[in-house]
Amino acid sequence: MVTVLIVDDSPSIRLLLVRRLEMAGYSTMTSASGAEAIAALDEASGGREPDLILLDAILPDADGPEILDRLKAAGPDIPVLVVSAVTGLAKDKAWTAADGHVAKPIDFDDLLGRVETLTSGPPRP
Amino acid sequence: MANPKHLEMVLDHVPSALILLDADRQILQRNRAAEELIPQLEPGMDIWEAMSSFANEEKVDRIMRGERMVLSAGSDQPAFEWMVTVDRPENGYLVVMAWDASLNYETIQGRITFIMAASHELRSPLTALLGFAEILELDGDGLTAQQAEAVAVIRRNAEHLNSMLDDVIDLSRNSFGELRLELEPLEINGLVDGVCETLRPQIESKEQTLKVSAETGLKPIEADAQRIRQIVFNLLQNAHKHNPPGTNIGVSTRSSDEGIRLAVNDDGLGLPFTNPEDAFRSFRRGPREGDSETAGSGIGLAITRRVVELHRGTISVESTRDEGTTFEVWLPYDREKARLLITPDRT
Numbered sequence: 001m002v003t004v005l006i007v008d009d010s011p012s013i014r015l016l017l018v019r020r021l022e023m024a025g026y027s028t029m030t031s032a033s034g035a036e037a038i039a040a041l042d043e044a045s046g047g048r049e050p051d052l053i054l055l056d057a058i059l060p061d062a063d064g065p066e067i068l069d070r071l072k073a074a075g076p077d078i079p080v081l082v083v084s085a086v087t088g089l090a091k092d093k094a095w096t097a098a099d100g101h102v103a104k105p106i107d108f109d110d111l112l113g114r115v116e117t118l119t120s121g122p123p124r125p
Numbered sequence: 126m127a128n129p130k131h132l133e134m135v136l137d138h139v140p141s142a143l144i145l146l147d148a149d150r151q152i153l154q155r156n157r158a159a160e161e162l163i164p165q166l167e168p169g170m171d172i173w174e175a176m177s178s179f180a181n182e183e184k185v186d187r188i189m190r191g192e193r194m195v196l197s198a199g200s201d202q203p204a205f206e207w208m209v210t211v212d213r214p215e216n217g218y219l220v221v222m223a224w225d226a227s228l229n230y231e232t233i234q235g236r237i238t239f240i241m242a243a244s245h246e247l248r249s250p251l252t253a254l255l256g257f258a259e260i261l262e263l264d265g266d267g268l269t270a271q272q273a274e275a276v277a278v279i280r281r282n283a284e285h286l287n288s289m290l291d292d293v294i295d296l297s298r299n300s301f302g303e304l305r306l307e308l309e310p311l312e313i314n315g316l317v318d319g320v321c322e323t324l325r326p327q328i329e330s331k332e333q334t335l336k337v338s339a340e341t342g343l344k345p346i347e348a349d350a351q352r353i354r355q356i357v358f359n360l361l362q363n364a365h366k367h368n369p370p371g372t373n374i375g376v377s378t379r380s381s382d383e384g385i386r387l388a389v390n391d392d393g394l395g396l397p398f399t400n401p402e403d404a405f406r407s408f409r410r411g412p413r414e415g416d417s418e419t420a421g422s423g424i425g426l427a428i429t430r431r432v433v434e435l436h437r438g439t440i441s442v443e444s445t446r447d448e449g450t451t452f453e454v455w456l457p458y459d460r461e462k463a464r465l466l467i468t469p470d471r472t
Contacts, residue, residue: 012253019260085248104252105287108259 005050025122034067057084148217368393
C-alpha cells in the first residue's frame with residue numbers, strides 16, 4: 001500500500017490530510033515537526049518507508065529548506081511536495097529540491113492527482 | 126542665478142512641514158505643508174506658545190535641542206515626527222521640520238511585513254475549515270438538509286475570507302511596489318469574451334442579462350493579460366454581485382485616443398457613495414443592508430486602479446442612485462508614449 005508521510009505542526013491540518021488521503025485509499029504516517037519527520041525516516045530504513053512526503057513549508061523547529069534538504073539526504077528517492085500559504089516558493093532557489101508545491105487552501109483534486117503521479121497511486125479495486 | 130521664487134516653489138512642494146524660527150524662537154516663515162498640516166503654528170508666534178496646545182514645555186525643549194520626537198498636533202491629528210536642523214547658522218535661526226510619522230519608510234515596511242505574515246498565518250486555519258467543510262460535503266448523503274445548508278454557509282464564508290486575504294496580500298504587495306507587469310501584445314476582445322463566458326452562467330442564474338458590444342479589428346495593446354483579466358473580472362463581478370435580479374449588464378470595447386476604451390455598465394442600484402470616486406479607496410465599502418456576505422473588502426477597486434495606472438491608463442466611474450453605474454478603463458496602445466500623459470500618484 002502506498003504510504004504518505006504528512007509533516008505539519010497543525011493537528012487540524014494533519015487530521016485533514018490524513019482523512020483525505022485515507023479516503024482516497026492511501027496509508028498515512030504523521031510528524032509534527034522536522035525533527036520528528038527525519039527520525040521517522042531513520043527508523044523507516046528497513047521498515048515502512050513512505051512513498052511520498054507532504055511537507056509544511058513553515059515548521060517551528062527549523063528552517064523549511066533545511067528540513068527539506070535533510071529529508072532528501074535521508075531518503076533521496078522519496079518525492080516531497082511542499083505545502084505552503086506563501087506563493088512564489090516554486091521560483092525560490094532554496095526549495096529546488098522539492099518535487100512540487102501545493103498552495104493553501106488546498107485544492108484536493110490537484111493534490112491527489114499529484115500524489116498519484118508521483119507514486120504508484122492508490123490500490124485499484 | 127538662484128531665484129528665491131524658485132526656492133520658495135520647491136519648499137512649497139516638500140510634503141514635510143518646514144518652519145523657520147528666528148534667534149528669539151519666533152516663527153518667521155512656513156511652507157505650504159506647515160500651513161496645511163499644523164495651521165496653529167502661525168508666523169509671529171513664539172514656538173513654545175504655538176506648540177503649547179499639543180506639547181508640554183519639556184517636550185518642545187527637547188525638540189529644540191535637536192532630539193527627534195513623535196508628537197501629534199491634536200487628538201484627531203496624525204502623529205508627526207519632529208526635529209530641528211542641528212547645524213545652527215550664525216544668525217541663530219532654526220528650521221523646525223515635521224512630517225507624518227506614518228509615512229516613515231520603516232513604519233510602512235513594518236506594517237506590510239506584519240500584514241503579509243498575519244495573512245499567511247490565517248491561511249492554515251482557513252485550510253482546515255475549508256477542508257473539513259468539503260469532507261462533510263463529500264459525505265453529503267449522511268447529512269440532513271439543514272446540516273447540508275449549514276456546511277454550505279461555512280464553506281461559502283471561508284471562501285469569502287480567503288478571497289479577502291488574497292486582496293489584502295495583493296494590496297500590501299503592490300503598495301510596496303512589488304506588483305510587476307508582464308507585458309505582451311494583448312487582444313482585448315478575446316480576453317473580454319473569455320471572462321464573459323466564465324461569469325455568464327452566474328449572471329444569468331440571477332436573472333440578469335449580459336451584453337457584449339465589441340468593436341472589431343482593434344489593435345492589440347501592450348499589457349499584462351492576467352492583470353487585465355483580473356480587472357475585467359472584478360468590474361463585471363461587482364456589477365453582478367451588488368445588483369438585484371433583472372439588472373442589465375453591458376461590456377463594450379472601442380478604439381479611442383491611441384488606446385482602447387473598455388466600459389462596464391449596469392442599470393442597477395448605483396454606488397452607495399456620495400462621491401463615486403470613493404469606490405477606489407481601500408476599505409471604503411459602501412454600507413448596504415444584507416450585502417455583507419457578497420461584498421468584498423473594498424480593496425478590489427483600489428487594486429484595479431493601481432493596475433490600470435501601472436499600464437499608464439486611466440479609470441473613471443459615473444454612478445447615479447437607482448439608475449446604474451459605468452466604469453470606464455482606458456489603456457494605451459503604446460505604454461512608452463503614454464508616459465507623458467501620466468498623472469502623479471495619489472495616496
